[in-house]
């Protein structure tokens with residue numbers, strides 16, 4: 001049993017979970033990370049990383065220079081009328097596939113002594129008040145930890161098992177979203193992220209590592225897909241093709257996967273940063289609308305925020321109540337406004353006429369568009 005006892009157990013090995021595990025291991029803590037998939041694997045994500053987290057990724061041990069990644073500092077937006085407007089991205093970012101990024105970070109975690117349980121889904125998570133311990137059960141073992149970090153992403157079986165409020169009430173199809181991702185072979189500028197708007201959705205395309213490889217990823221409502229009986233190709237032809245740029249890209253850029261990756265039941269409802277004494281990080285604490293291109297940096301930033309507090313708890317200078325209160329307050333201070341602005345922007349993007357008007361009004365004022373984008377991003381950070 002002592003072997004299965006850890007300072008910290010992290011459920012979910014995406015960016016939030018792996019980053020948290022590396023920080024804890026570097027601080028000398030016994031940490032176990034559970035990830036239901038085996039690295040490397042593809043995920044649905046636009047794969048544009050804001051420079052907000054560049055220094056932090058380097059501090060974790062990621063050699064960004066060596067990877068020769070495309071640097072992105074412009075945003076092109078098109079609507080169904082075919083016009084494309086260009087906006088500068090002051091903070092900028094870079095493109096990297098999650099296949100590569102998560103794999104590299106998982107290797108860094110392992111080399112720092114994190115026990116990485118790949119291909120292992122957590123089935124049950126419970127807090128024992130009397131023992132002051134979390135009990136984490138997988139299909140073939142049970143583990144205990146003084147702290148549990150929920151890094152299980154936007155939606156997991158654990159959310160159901162914990163009966164989290166955001167999952168209790170099913171959302172109507174208009175507020176429930178489906179996301180689709182391709183890697184395609186293309187020949188577009190390396191330094192631009194393009195965002196193409198269509199009825200009830202938007203599609204991003206930008207360069208990732210590898211010759212001619214681009215990530216193309218879109219979000220739309222479940223209602224839109226339902227109209228086509230759940231047939232992705234039929235929906236693309238019936239809806240996305242109305243934007244002439246998307247029609248050209250979806251017709252002419254060959255996909256590098258046999259089938260697109262698809263996730264459903266994406267929802268942007270509010271969540272709580274602490275539930276049943278589990279500290280939630282990344283999308284498990286709150287999902288920003290993808291058009292902001294900042295969910296990955298938020299996931300990394302949440303790990304950087306939580307871990308110094310967790311260390312204080314483990315070393316006895318914060319009690320559990322103080323830890324949970326401090327984390328909740330700091331999380332809300334850092335991220336609540338970004339989520340709110342992100343939801344409002346997505347609302348605007350779903351109204352094609354209003355967005356056409358807004359883009360035309362914004363284009364002559366790059367400082368105004370940068371101000372708006374800045375409201376969904378934070379400043380560059382490293383862990384304290």
Ligand SMILES: Cc1cc2nc3c(=O)[nH]c(=O)nc-3n(C[C@H](O)[C@H](O)[C@H](O)COP(=O)(O)OP(=O)(O)OC[C@H]3O[C@@H](n4cnc5c(N)ncnc54)[C@H](O)[C@@H]3O)c2cc1C
Nearest residue numbers: 012014015016036046047048122153156282283290295296
């Ligand atoms: C369509 C779309 C496009 C996006 N584009 C961008 C973008 O371009 N730029 C950007 O910055 N952000 C983007 N995002 C957001 C970004 O993908 C997320 O914010 C980010 O991945 C969050 O990281 P995370 O670690 O919280 O969760 P994830 O990366 O989702 O990781 C969660 C992990 O938990 C694991 N897991 C779940 N349940 C269990 C369990 N029971 N046991 C064990 N493991 C479990 C999962 O397998 C998964 O690996 C996009 C999101 C969407 C939906």
